[in-house]
Amino acid sequence: MHLNPYGEDAVRLALSLVTEPPATDEAMVARCLEYDLVIELPVTKYDRAATAEFLAEWLTVIDATDPEERARRLNDLLRFASAYPRLTNHADDGWHIHYRDPGQPLASVLRTLISVGTALHLAGRGMHRLGRCAAEGCDRPYGDFSRTGKQAYCSPACGNRDAVRRHRVRRALDITP
Structure with missing residues (x-):
């Protein structure tokens, strides 16, 4: 089976900006460069504020669990993005x-890259491939890039903690007279 890789980098960048928002314009530029984004214009204070506002809207796509509602919310973002x-070779990189x-x-x-990338990710891998962590006390968003499409946790650490918690509950129930 061949998985469509398009959209993954954009979704990963969005998750990075949501879970660890850059504190300065310079940090915003550095984060975007980590994801190989070519920045054409100087970054202004508007960019960070507008990006934070957009990402709050983007999180509503993650929070929609019904595929039709998820698509509607994403289409609203795409309409403005x-x-x-x-076809372009603007940075002479192909x-x-x-x-x-x-x-x-x-x-x-960022609005366009993340909106289109999210649409490509969901259309190519499945409408269920975004979510919030299932671990108790954690609600970090995640993008499911797994081969199986059954991710439920934001990280292996949360999955392991939840497995240990479930194991301890089962053991406590077995010991109870």
């Missing part, structure tokens, strides 16, 4: 498709 797809107009501020680029 994307332009016609275009031809690729962009779903945005050239010369956009970073916040607009």
Whole structure:
């Protein structure tokens, strides 16, 4: 089976920005560069604020558990994010498709990249491939990039803690007279 990799980097970037929001413009630039995002314009204070506002909207896509509702919420984001797809070699790093107009501020680029990437991730891997951690006391969002598509925890650590908790509960029930 071949899994479609498109969208994964954008979803990972979004999760990174949500779970560990950059505290400064410089940190925002550094984070985007970690994900190989080409930044065309200087980053302003608007970019961080607008990105945080967009990510709050994006989290509503994760929180929608019904596929139709998830699609509706994502389509609302896509409506404000994307332009016609275009082939570009803007950074001389090879031809690729962009779903945005050239010369956009970073916040607009992130809105488009994350919205389109999320749509490609869900369409290619399954509408259930976003969620919140199932571990007690944790509600971190996650993107399911697993081969099986059955991820329920934000990290192996949360999965292990929850397994230990369930094991201790079972053992306590076995010991009870």
